[in-house]
Structure formats: structure tokens, C-alpha cells
Amino acid sequence: MSDMEPWKEFPHIWSTKSKFMSWVRGGIRGGLWKKHPVKLQYMESKTFKIENTNPRSMKAHPLVKASQCEICGVVEKLVVNKKNYFEVDHINGNSSLRSMDDVRSFIDSMIMVTFDDLQIVCKECHAVKTLAERKGVSFEEAFLEKQVIAVCKGSTSSIKAFLIERGMEPARNAEQRKKQVREALKTGGEDV
Numbered sequence: 001m002s003d004m005e006p007w008k009e010f011p012h013i014w015s016t017k018s019k020f021m022s023w024v025r026g027g028i029r030g031g032l033w034k035k036h037p038v039k040l041q042y043m044e045s046k047t048f049k050i051e052n053t054n055p056r057s058m059k060a061h062p063l064v065k066a067s068q069c070e071i072c073g074v075v076e077k078l079v080v081n082k083k084n085y086f087e088v089d090h091i092n093g094n095s096s097l098r099s100m101d102d103v104r105s106f107i108d109s110m111i112m113v114t115f116d117d118l119q120i121v122c123k124e125c126h127a128v129k130t131l132a133e134r135k136g137v138s139f140e141e142a143f144l145e146k147q148v149i150a151v152c153k154g155s156t157s158s159i160k161a162f163l164i165e166r167g168m169e170p171a172r173n174a175e176q177r178k179k180q181v182r183e184a185l186k187t188g189g190e191d192v
């Protein structure tokens with residue numbers, strides 16, 4: 001049974017093994033993890049009410065549900081612009097699921113959890129933490145890399161302006177400028 005290779009039998013559905021495994025991972029996350037009762041209770045335990053500052057709804061609902069990121073400490077409404085602001089994270093990271101042999105350990109790590117294994121984090125911190133885990137670098141390094149990517153997404157002239165503002169002479173090629181941006185952010189330690 002586990003010798004079966006569905007991506008070979010159905011290449012028009014999953015062109016590679018990694019696409020098949022990604023489908024399995026998504027199924028476990030979307031099925032077992034998304035509405036995991038322990039996770040939902042944890043979220044509830046970390047939820048409190050804050051003053052509603054939205055002029056359109058504050059009269060009807062003077063208080064709204066909110067939470068606090070356990071990494072950066074930001075306090076925010078649970079839902080901002082119709083999107084969840086927070087996510088529940090496995091503190092020790094998710095184990096990998098690269099072949100069917102990993103299924104048991106993957107499911108275990110995802111669902112056999114107590115409150116001590118979980119933390120509530122804002123989406124931004126969650127993305128940084130996931131990147132750090134994937135690349136095997138520290139949270140700070142991953143945070144810096146995200147900032148570098150954010151700056152370098154801009155137009156060439158905006159990147160040059162960013163460097164000039166920080167007293168640097170923009171290099172001629174994009175790769176060099178990226179290094180300069182990283183250097184500027186590292187020494188500046190600023191929020192972007």
C-alpha cells in the first residue's frame with residue numbers, strides 16, 4: 001500500500017511527489033488542525049475584549065474581541081478588515097512531511113498538543129517564524145530578511161532613495177544594492 005506512488009499513476013493530478021505530499025499536508029492542516037478543539041480552546045483562553053474604535057459599529061458593539069501576539073506583544077482585534085489577525089502556532093515548529101513514512105509523526109506533532117505547546121501570534125510574526133524554521137536561521141535573521149525583501153520589492157528608484165536617505169551611495173547592480181539594503185537595515189535596526 002505504501003509502495004503506491006499516486007503521482008506516477010496520476011501525473012495529470014500531481015505532477016511530482018512533492019505536489020502530492022503538499023496536498024496531503026494541506027489536507028491534515030485544513031481538516032485536523034484548522035478546527036482542532038484544543039487549539040480553539042487555547043485561542044478562546046487568550047481572547048479578551050477591547051474598546052471598539054470603529055465609528056460604524058461602536059454604538060452597537062462597544063467592545064470587540066482581541067488578543068495579543070506572544071512574540072511581538074502587539075494587541076489587536078481578532079478580525080481586521082475581515083481577516084484573522086492572529087494564528088495559533090506550534091512553539092516547537094511543525095515536523096516535516098516529505099514522504100508517506102512521515103505521516104504518523106507529522107499528525108502527532110500537529111494534533112497531540114497541550115496548551116504548553118501552543119502560542120498565539122500575529123500573522124507577520126508567524127510568517128517570520130516559519131521562514132526562520134524553513135531556513136534554519138534565527139527569528140531575528142529571518143525578520144531582517146523579510147525587511148530586505150520588502151524594501152527590494154520596490155522600484156529601483158525607491159531602493160536608491162532608501163539607500164541615499166541612509167547616507168549610502170547606491171551600487172550599480174541590483175544584487176549589490178540588496179546587500180546594501182541589508183547592511184543599512186542591520187545597522188539601523190528600524191521598522192519598515
Ligand SMILES: [Zn+2]
Nearest residue numbers: 069072122125
Ligand atoms: Zn507578532
